Amino acid sequence: MTVGKNEKLIILAVALGVILNPLNTTMITVALPAIQKDYQLSSTNISWLIASYFIISAIFTPLIGKLSDIYGRKLIFLTGLGLVVVSSILAPLSPNLPMLLAMRGIQAVGTSALFPAGVGIIRNTIQHNQNRVIGTLAVFATTSAAFGPTIGGMLVQFGGWPIIFYVNLPILAIGIALTIAFIPKDVKNKATSYKLDFLGILLFSLVIPCWMIFLLGLEQRVQYGTLLLAIVLTIVFYMYEKRRNEPFIDVNFFRKNLNITVIYCQYILSTVIFFGVLLSFPTFIQIVLGKSSQVAGIVMLSLSVFAMIMTPLSTRWMERVGFRIPLLASVLVGLLGVTLLFTVREDSLLIWVGVVIAVTGISNGIQNIGLQNLLYTHIAPAESGIASGLLMTSRFIGNILASSIYGIAFATGMNVTNMSTMAIGLLVVAVILVPGMVYVTVKKKKNG
Template sequence: MTVRKNDKFIILAVSLGVILNPLNTTMITVALPAIQKDFQLSSTNISWLIASYFIISAIFTPLIGKLSDIYGRKLIFLIGLGLVVVSSILAPLSPNLPMLLVARGIQAIGTSALFPAGVGIIRNTIQHNQNRVIGTLAVFATTSAAFGPTIGGMLSQFGGWPVIFYVNLPILAIGIVLTLIFIPKDQKNKATSYKLDGIGILLFSSFITCWMIFLLGLEQRVQIGTLILSIVLTVIFYMYEKGKDEPFINVNFFRKNLNIAVIFGQYILSTVIFFAVLLSFPTFIQTVLGASSQMAGIAMLSLSIFAMIMTPIATRWMERAGFRIPLLTSVLVGLVGVILLFTVKDQSPLVWIGVVLAVTGISNGIQNIGLQNLLYKFIRVEESGIASGLLMTSRFIGNILASSIYGVAFATGMNVGNMSMMAIVLSVVAIVLIPGMLFVTVHEKKKIG
């Protein structure tokens, strides 16, 4: 990839911002027992440290993406970095759970700004090989989530749970300096007036929150009331936005461009498989196989490394062959990876665990970058922020679904039988991905080819 010197620093600045949300999503998981002990919390209370982050990120990512389209990507990117600085200082000093939840909430809002604003910056400033640059961002976003538990475990071991927040500060310092120096000033279009759709934002926040609460509650029981409320709010949001001239989410655009809606759906399902595997295997390796946390971290590297390796390879493959063959290959490889979960037993060697994780990583590496670049084929540059925000919201929804599957599958404990139960559910998800991928790639071929 040939880029100018300044472009390299722009890409680095955006990449440093992009890693913060997925990294902080998974890095805290290994610190939860220590936080629970320090604050004397119940399992339900501690689960909200994870759930609240997903909910806030799911709501604010498209909202801030829209704001970045309106008010400027560099401004929103810097505000996001600043909020993460504040949260990274406040969180380790929290004396109780409510204060820690507030700090994590600020962190979620700040990191939610960085991906949509960052993609907008790339699409506005990088003129050549944009797909490869976005592929670089995908590498950072995907692999930082997979590396999170390993990094968090090492940091917590040496400095306790507060250190996982302080680790953000050097990343933020470099990112802020690079952003101020190398990212160009925002070009504002004064001839265009914008109105924020306040009611649409409120309805969107409400129905997303209700769906998240319903999905998180599946581990205990099916909450019929919450399900009905979620459906009703979703319908109200759709009907309201359909009649708006300047809606928060252009639902008419999705209705007329079904392929884009399917791309978001495919991204959700792809994330479900990846995150379910990411959640379950560290505990399985330690609890069932009896390996140390250090060995579990090493084994999990197979997932992230192969996802990272495949992303640039897949980007070049798609540049030459289009999207259809690579994406169809990825879902078939993903189905193989899910089927391999049935081979994982209580005596499985760690080498074989690494092979199983590698297959899932290969599949996700192709799908992650392929679906992102396919989306941007149908999205105008000025819509980059909101489109990127919705893509990340899709990822958060996938994370919540994966968490729900994990909770239900392993409700009676971590064992081989429950791993097979999870594999059955993920097999259904992998099979559903196949027709969806056929649809979006045929549509892409007609439009682009």
């Protein structure tokens, strides 16, 4: 089979897989009130439905990236698509929360396989303009995330929350057909030996849930035993990974590159604010303002669309003036956006709610692309693989922290008072971002 003639179809097949993770991440935010009502859940329980997805994604994305190198990208990509098919069919039939959590877990494993395997397919089959193609995949992912709440809102309005899983099926059918027909067979690399860091994977799989349990328990009391266990496991994980030649998470990469470490921390904090707003407002609009899921989805467009619009605009801005001014401006706009959250009340106009969350979208749009591009000015091309993988892990960690804050803030229900509590948490994060952004931009005032 000639790859050259089928490049666009190969790219389309990969793109259809790549969009599934961000699409399913954001679609469900609008469906949370309906799921919460059907299963009689608390906000803490519902936050586990969100956080578990990111915990599993954070663990499996780097792991499956290595597995795709061993067993072949096409095989892993098809396996990921197959797992999403299973979860999309069975999740709507879940009789209780544990079953739904299990199906979301399978979905998380499947979608985690699609990005690393998909990028590997592009690098092995597309011989020219690889960076441009990978950039196009990023646009696909951003666009699907931007329209996820709107799509989810319309689907829930007309078919209930189960339909947000069924909408995956036509995408999956086309993706599987294109993958089988046009992506070349895997060629195993016998010259390279691989060793999976099973103990590192196990420790990391324990560290993240321990911290999650501790954070979600803060609303009731401080669980000192859980905190101690989380700290001990974190130290053990760090000391073990530091001595590994092929670690699951390369902690030495962070230890030797302080600037890069701070950039990752900034990316985590930026994600906390963005996803905290994305997670809270669909439910707030439906429960407190009394609007439909469809209206909530439309209002949420102002967050993601403004973030998406700012990506190319801020890229050109940084090319002209460097990183410092745009990134510092973004944290100040972010502070303004979080402060405006305190003005949202039960009698707020929808247009004002849209304006408030749009400000957060503007800030995130600048920070998202700015921090990514700044990161790549600090690393050699040979390190771009590990850097991009760790960046995605940072995003998942930010999503997990946002889910924890959501669970704590709304433990007693969705209301204006608890929204203010959420705003306080996000304001603390926004303030911490300021000195960090000053630090990471002081040495890199110009791109390249």
